[in-house]
Amino acid sequence: MRPRRVIPGFGLTLGITMVYLSLLVLIPLSSTFARSLSLGVGHFWAVIHTPRVLASLRLSFGAALLAAALNCGFGLLVAWVLSRYDFPGKRVLDAMVDLPFALPTAVAGISLTTLYSTSGWLGAALGALGITVAYTPLGIVVALTFIGLPFVVRTLQPVLDDLDRDVEQAAATLGASAAQTFRRVILPALWPALLTGCSLAFARGIGEYGSVIFIAGNMPLKSEIAPLLIVTKLEQYDYAGATAIAVVMLLLSFALMLAINALQAWTSSRHAPA
Amino acid sequence: MSGVPPLGRWLAIALALAFLGIFLVLPLLVVFTSGLAHGVGAYVAAIADPIARAAILLTLLVAAIAVPVNVVFGVTAAWAIAKFEFRGKSTLLTLIDLPFAVSPVIAGLVFILMFGSNGWFGPFLQQHHVRIVFAVPGIVLATLFVTFPFVARELIPVMQAQGREDEETALSLGATGWQTFWRVTLPNIRWGLLYGVLLCNARAMGEFGAVSVVSGHVRGLTNTIPLHVEILYNEYSYVAAFAVASLLALLALATLIGKSLLEWRQPDLRRAARGAR
Numbered sequence: 001m002r003p004r005r006v007i008p009g010f011g012l013t014l015g016i017t018m019v020y021l022s023l024l025v026l027i028p029l030s031s032t033f034a035r036s037l038s039l040g041v042g043h044f045w046a047v048i049h050t051p052r053v054l055a056s057l058r059l060s061f062g063a064a065l066l067a068a069a070l071n072c073g074f075g076l077l078v079a080w081v082l083s084r085y086d087f088p089g090k091r092v093l094d095a096m097v098d099l100p101f102a103l104p105t106a107v108a109g110i111s112l113t114t115l116y117s118t119s120g121w122l123g124a125a126l127g128a129l130g131i132t133v134a135y136t137p138l139g140i141v142v143a144l145t146f147i148g149l150p151f152v153v154r155t156l157q158p159v160l161d162d163l164d165r166d167v168e169q170a171a172a173t174l175g176a177s178a179a180q181t182f183r184r185v186i187l188p189a190l191w192p193a194l195l196t197g198c199s200l201a202f203a204r205g206i207g208e209y210g211s212v213i214f215i216a217g218n219m220p221l222k223s224e225i226a227p228l229l230i231v232t233k234l235e236q237y238d239y240a241g242a243t244a245i246a247v248v249m250l251l252l253s254f255a256l257m258l259a260i261n262a263l264q265a266w267t268s269s270r271h272a273p274a
Numbered sequence: 275m276s277g278v279p280p281l282g283r284w285l286a287i288a289l290a291l292a293f294l295g296i297f298l299v300l301p302l303l304v305v306f307t308s309g310l311a312h313g314v315g316a317y318v319a320a321i322a323d324p325i326a327r328a329a330i331l332l333t334l335l336v337a338a339i340a341v342p343v344n345v346v347f348g349v350t351a352a353w354a355i356a357k358f359e360f361r362g363k364s365t366l367l368t369l370i371d372l373p374f375a376v377s378p379v380i381a382g383l384v385f386i387l388m389f390g391s392n393g394w395f396g397p398f399l400q401q402h403h404v405r406i407v408f409a410v411p412g413i414v415l416a417t418l419f420v421t422f423p424f425v426a427r428e429l430i431p432v433m434q435a436q437g438r439e440d441e442e443t444a445l446s447l448g449a450t451g452w453q454t455f456w457r458v459t460l461p462n463i464r465w466g467l468l469y470g471v472l473l474c475n476a477r478a479m480g481e482f483g484a485v486s487v488v489s490g491h492v493r494g495l496t497n498t499i500p501l502h503v504e505i506l507y508n509e510y511s512y513v514a515a516f517a518v519a520s521l522l523a524l525l526a527l528a529t530l531i532g533k534s535l536l537e538w539r540q541p542d543l544r545r546a547a548r549g550a551r
């Protein structure tokens with residue numbers, strides 16, 4: 001016999017949750033898939049298989065991957081410094097890491113564009129070195145690096161805090177250099193979390209719109225991201241085209257999300273809270 | 275790590291500071307210096323402009339609807355997930371996270387495909403003269419969609435960590451379900467709830483992509499603050515754009531401060547929040 005539930009409200013709360021989730025998220029998303037099915041495979045393929053659409057998908061995924069890779073390195077450095085060292089202003093900086101979550105993307109977009117335009121603080125200096133960031137694909141990578149940073153830092157920090165420092169000391173006592181200890185002791189314990197954080201940053205970067213469109217330049221085939229192409233097609237009343245691109249992005253994002261879930265399950269099984 | 279020589283340590287700190295300075299501090303600073311580039315008068319004028327004021331009011335209205343609705347549904351979902359065991363729970367958690375995995379532009383698109391003139395309910399809505407997309411209801415729907423996971427995702431780990439004993443005790447002493455919720459559960463989760471509300475509100479007021487797709491961009495009617503910023507910027511009214519944007523930057527700073535204070539009070543929250551992402 002099943003044990004009787006003491007706490008009430010299971011049916012009610014689960015029911016309300018399912019209805020709300022279905023009405024707001026599941027039905028609208030499935031209707032997008034249904035709409036794309038009504039296009040037929042041939043039409044769907046014809047919409048996707050154009051140079052402009054393929055270029056935009058390649059750019060969105062490529063720039064997001066590059067930004068995630070950058071965050072992999074710098075995010076690890078920032079998480080390490082915040083977790084292990086003490087210096088003045090550390091708490092403020094730690095709080096600032098969440099700025100990309102809190103700052104609306106449009107504000108980040110216009111601010112980064114101003115900063116990196118040829119007359120901007122950083123753009124002028126980089127221009128002197130012959131590097132143009134604003135209105136080029138490089139600008140997209142900069143915006144996506146900004147957006148993705150907290151994902152990597154906030155995934156790594158708890159794992160770094162939990163790492164047993166005795167093991168590091170033991171490695172040092174046994175004659176390992178700092179680099180050896182990092183490579184042989186710390187990195188193996190860290191890399192599931194690092195991979196999770198980078199995947200989260202990557203997933204967010206693929207769909208990002210607000211922070212990118214201002215700095216990107218938005219030239220078809222060169223600096224036009226996939227979400228912007230969806231908007232452009234909608235503005236031209238090309239619903240079939242917009243839906244087809246959206247479905248490709250959704251499928252790739254869902255696949256990535258399942259991979260991240262599996263990664264997170266693996267990470268938390270390795271770092272079960274004490 | 276004790277093995278790192280002092281020079282390496284200072285190098286690491288300097289590099290991390292330089293990176294955070296360039297990627298976080300400078301963009302934030304630019305918003306305020308650009309907004310104030312023509313003095314306080316121009317700054318105030320941009321914000322006091324009637325169209326800007328209409329955008330501010332619309333943003334407040336949208337957040338005033340979206341945040342409470344998602345608080346109710348977030349608490350409901352967290353109650354079902356944290357207090358009971360059932361099959362398919364992890365699938366449900368994944369489904370709640372879905373809006374995080376969807377591009378904001380697609381979040382707007384799905385409502386156009388449902389309620390636009392070409393959409394599933396398009397003909398029906400036209401017959402009854404109801405406008406959902408390219409009007410305020412569409413903006414509210416898109417905002418509800420993108421902010422849906424925040425409260426639930428913050429509350430679930432908090433409620434799971436608290437377990438069921440407090441509620442079971444209250445119930446065995448004769449309290450009703452509602453009494454137990456209001457007097458036992460809610461006080462237990464209040465900081466976690468506030469944390470979720472803070473993040474949900476920041477996103478609700480700042481959402482750009484999803485809202486941009488469904489708004490229709492009618493000045494003074496369907497433009498929220500972020501959309502107004504975009505219009506000003508694209509019209510080369512940079513000072514006005516940054517002045518209005520600075521309101522959102524201040525909101526972001528207030529959110530970060532509130533978040534830090536809550537984390538300082540309840541260190542567990544931060545851990546829970548990290549898991550939620």
